[in-house]
Amino acid sequence: MAKKNRKDKVASTEVLRRFRAGGKQATVDLFVYGTLMNDRYVEMLLHRKVHSTKAKLHHYICITTSWSFPFIVKNQAAVTKGRILKNITKDELKILDNFEDEGNMYYRRQVIARITKNHRQRCQTYIGDISVLNDQINPEIKFEDRYNLYVEKRIDSIIKEMPTDRPNLNRRVLHELMGSAVDNIIQSHFDGNYICNYIMIQALKDAKPPSLAETLKNEELRPYAGNYMRLVCQHIVLNQFVEKVRHEHPESLRVSQQYFQHGLAILIGFLYYNRHKAKITQHFAEMKVDKIVEGRGYRDYAGIAIDIADAIYDSREMEELIAYVHKNWHSSPTPLGSELEFSNLGSKAINCQPGDDVVYDSFQWFWDFDLLHRTWRLGGYIDSHRQMSIGQKRHRGFLEYAFGRYNILGDLSRPLFDCPWGMSLLINEAVKFLDIPPHSLHISMELTGEHRHITDTQHKESDLACLLMLGGDLRPDKSGKMREQRIYNNELDTNFLKSIHFSDRKYHFSKPDQDLDEASDVMEYKFMRLHKEEFDYESIIYALKGYQLHTHVRPINIKALSGKIELPEHIFLREWGTNPRSIATNEIESFISKVEQGLIEEHNGKIKNTHLNTILKKIHSTLITQNNRL
16 A cells, blocks of 8 residues: 555656646646635636636545645545636646645645546645644634735745845845835735736835935934934834734734724734833833934834834733733724824924924924834824825824825725724724824714715704713813813814814725725714823714714814805804803703614614613713713
8 A cells, every 4th residue: 555655646746747847838737625616716816717627536535624724635435526727827836836835734746536427537636734734724714814925925025036235134124114015915916906026026116215324314304313213113013013913813803804904903013012112112222213323224223123023022912912802892883993193292283383393393204214104004194284285295293193094195094993992992002102192083984874874964052062071172271261172272173264173074995996986985073182091982982973873964064054154063163162061961861862872773773782871871971070060
């Protein structure tokens, strides 16, 4: 028996040798039985439709477990059902070998399959190495993860061939410095847009980091350079944590294609970073990442940051954080997004003078230090609250995280996730991470379904007062007079008519070629204060959802009504913000009732009463407390 197996192996190897040595037209038929039985997957890999026929492979058993892909091994009494992919070329076979990790997890061997009872066909197939599969395959890994790794391997092979002035440069540094370029290539493949090697090379070259030596020739930015490099390193460490957890726990962080693929990983990354923030800060000080060190380039700083991330990272601790998030997660039918603004100057950021912000010069040099590519997962950019011209890069304003916006220049975005608790946690963790005073918060909700249309219904004044008591900034001014600070200080007057921009209806695009009717219909509330201290944003998110979904009220922006520049809501908001006053208890009860009805409608009447009651009690308690202050 052993001699026969050796003969089979020699014969099989000889067939493969002849095929590999053949001309350009040489093809092979391939028996498949697992992932590659899916036509869509084969087309994604080979970029063509492959003719196939049903077949059976006798004397092999197909094993499918919870810990690996399907694989076949010898078993004289078994039969494996599959199909034969016809006329696979040499180049295509290399792609499939790469995908299946041939020579490691699987071995490609010659077999004889049966198409019918009397029709047999010689072909090849992938036979699994049980010991390797058991050791190396991540539990419950799916095609998406395998395909992601396959494309990443292609990108890495290109990166290795790219010329560099430092041959021994850590490839992980290059991968990090290319920012969103790698992710965009992978996403394009998933969207069915095959990118050839030439275009991939150009995209990766265009993402090269700046020359720090050239950047520092600008005398105006030099006083801020050390602070910017520290901010760069801070985001690189965070990115490394996100990359590690995404690759080690893909199934635990999986979201549907509707959502931004990095959303959950960002949340876990923030939690991990903030848990170790003191230690990371100590490493930064020891390595002088907040200083411009003679002879140290941008890539050197990136390498230092990656080394720090590696020194801090612990897989078991990351698993604990994943378990904590999963335990408290509560999905809802409404996809969510958020935008956070930060500034050392507060509301003065958009009209400041050079040097007013002694730390970052109000982010005038954001682009010069390539922070767009460091913060791409977070939707990082600079918001000056004014229309910017095409190609204009330098301007002062707020540092903004637009969570879910993965392509700032193309204005492409997806909702982050659908859990208000998770969104609240993410917002608080982002504030802890940045060390820059928080300023304002926008919450957006995607409106879909029959209960979620927007009308021209006017807001009740008491409802607006409730929203401001929940998410506004009610504090005494210098004279001791209670004000709603954002309205009183004209922080919401962000349009050319100086009209309060309280909420807005937007259309979000997730792909560059989408038409308006394919865009997501989104309502965004813009009035909230972003707090430095831990804050319960979960309650305000639930309140906004329930209120909007039940009332279908209009956005409060610059829309004119009957020839007037402002809506009646604008007039009330400005008056109440200047002189906040309490409202009647029955008006609070009316608002709570609308929120409750909206949340019930959101879930089509199938919401758990215990969870709903807990949320409503929190909202009610906050409103009563704030109302009593007034």
